[in-house]
Amino acid sequence: MTINDSKMYFNRELSWLKFNTRVLNEAKNTNIPLLERLKFVAIYGTNLDEFYMIRVAGLKRLYASGITEVGADKLTPLQQLKSIREQLDKEKNVLEGIFKEIQDGLAKEGMHIKRVSQLNDEQKKQLHEYFINYLYPVIVPVVVDATHPFPHLNNLSFAIALQLKSLHNGSLKFAMVRISRLLSRFVEIESGIFVAIEDIVGEFASELFGDYEIMNYVPFRITRNADMEIEEEEADDFIELMSEGLKTRRKGEVVRLEVGTDKDTSLLDFINSHLKVDSKDIYMYRIPLNLSGLWELVGSKAYAHLTIPPFNPKTLPPLHSNVEILSTMENHDIVLFHPYESFDPVVNFIQSAAKDPDVLSIRMTLYRVGKNSPIVKALIQAAENNKQVTALVELKARFDEENNLHWAHSLESAGAHVIYGVPGLKVHAKIALVIKKVGNTLKEYVHLSTGNYNPSTAKIYTDISLLTCNSAFAKDAIKLFHSLSTGSCYRTKLDCLMIAPTQIKTKILELIENEIKAGTEGRIIMKCN
Known part of the structure; x- marks a missing residue:
């Protein structure tokens, strides 16, 4: 067997699917608490959403363009699509079986995920009150006809389709109810009984369509192509181009349709007559759609005993007491192993630099910083304190583009110098440089990491941080930031890093x-x- 033999290689997309299968296998593990198993089901579903939005969408686009070029594994786009669909078809039954097993286990522990049809009259009355008070005012019902066209649905939109029968002349019509993602995915009507929102809406939909009898309803969810194609070299204004790309993402081609199990195919035919999804990318499920919504159940405080107790990362010497971190770095290199050791010292490093009157400059690369970033807030404070702040904000960080645009604008408004990535590359480097005046000299402090400047993910992912005043590292850090500012990255060579x-x-x-x-x-x- 030679290095050119296709059997020597794993296909990237099929290899990713095997990774996600391993995630699902964790949900089978009876040695971990039930809500931890449900968490893995949620992660599996969220991963699959992104896989379809990016990977499958990309393969479909290649196939539609007539591209048959293959990589080292020798699989064409069509062959990859065929294998992906076969794998997911098989796994659908496994997923449903695992969910049912977890659901039965949770019921024994007092947490019941029920359909409306399984409730007693008193519980249905409570549910009806909830519908009238909290859902009726905000959901959007649409009878689809000549004057009410099928509405546009954004990526990962969630809705129910209904078949209606006129109370006047018996004619049949189709309708839709869009369900906002801002609404709770599950409703707890009394202690321990949870009902999916689409089931509540379907049960009481007759109050939305007064002139019709509800014959049938089915939930459905769509996935669109979310892979933005940005021609950076042709952009006069990269920010504007990225903003337009984000808007386009909501309107991409529908690449997957998920539907609840239906008594017949009439509602599926109605939905797909408008969406026109390839039949091989339609998945019918006997479990709730939108698996990411299961996080609501996982986070239920009343059932915290069904999860693994949270791990509290340690803060070890020399950072365990209320020390001044810049002074500590002058005496020691500090290596942190996250998530076992706390990320707080890294946050403290930037916050201390922002407040220190002798600090002249802070420079950082920002890839995924999170929604409520204490690090970016510290940079904003530093800029407002008239320190020189330079931040490379990577706008091509997939699915964090909008959040990063927000932080970039906030930094610029505070007076920071913001660099919006490097044409043709994503800047994955995690590096921060602080320059401080110490007496008559300048002192450099460097942070290097394998993980993002994100305190939330630092509690989950394994990464290594280094806090150092090593002069060789500092010299390379200065050179790197100069190259990022001038766009000379392709020609830059560092000496130590x-x-x-x-x-x-x-x-x-x-x-x-x-x-x-x-x-x-x-x-x-x-x-x-």
Whole structure:
């Protein structure tokens, strides 16, 4: 077997599917609490949403364009699509079985996920009151006819389709009720009984369509192509181009349709007569759609005993007491292993620099910082304190573009200098540089990390942080930030640190070659993305 043999390679998309299967397998694990298992179902569903929005959408676009070029694995776009659909068809039954098993287990613990038809009269009365007070005023019913066209549905929109019968002449019509993603996914009507919102709306939909009898209803959800194609080199205003791309994302081609199980195909035919989704990308489920909504149940405080107790990351010496972090860095290099060690010292590093009257400059790269970022707020404070603040905000961080645009505008408004990425590349580097006046000299403080400047994800993902005053690292950090500001990244070479795509591959190959030369004494351990 040679290096050119296609059997030597895994296809990227099919390999990703196997990864997500491993996520689903965690939901089978009876050794972990029930809500932890449900959490893995939610993660599996969220992952699959993104896979269809980006990976499947990209393959469909390649196939539609007539592109048959293959990679090292020799699979064409059509072959990949066929394999993906076969895998997901098989896994659908597994997913439904796992959900039912978890649902039965939760019922024994007092948490019941029920249909309206399973409730008693008193519970239905409570549910009706909830519908009238909280849902009736905000949901949008539409009878689809010549004067009321099928409405536009944004990506990951959730709705129910209904078949109606006129009380006047018996004619049949179709209708839709859009369900806002701002509404709770599940409603707890009394202690421990949860009902999905689409079931509530379907049950009482007759109050929305007074002249009709409800014959049947079915929930459905759509996934659109969310992969933005940005021609950076042709952009006069990259911010405007990205903003337009975000708007376009809501209108991309529908690449997947998820539908609840129906008694017949009439409602599915009605939905797809308007959406025109390939029949091979239609999935009918006997479990609730929009699995990401299960996080609401996972987070129910009354059932916290059905989750793994939260882990509290440690703050170890020399940072365990109320120390001044910049002074501590002058005496020690500090390595932090997240999430086992707290991310707080990293936040403290930026916050201390923002407040320190002797700090002249703070420079950072920002990729995924989160919604309520204490680090970005510290940078804004530093800029307002007349410090020189430079932030590279990567606008091409997928699904964080809108959040990053928001923070970029906030930083600029405070007086910071904002760089919007590098044409043709995504800046994944996680690096911060603080420059402080100490006596008559300048002192540099550097933070390097494998993880994002995001306190929330730092509690979940394994990453390494280094806080250092190493002069060689500082010199390279200054050079890197200058290259980001001037756009000369492709020509920049650092002396101690290494950057991609110009240095890392060459160095890794050199290190591999050294181990080959060492013969039986050679050893390679790598962890890479």
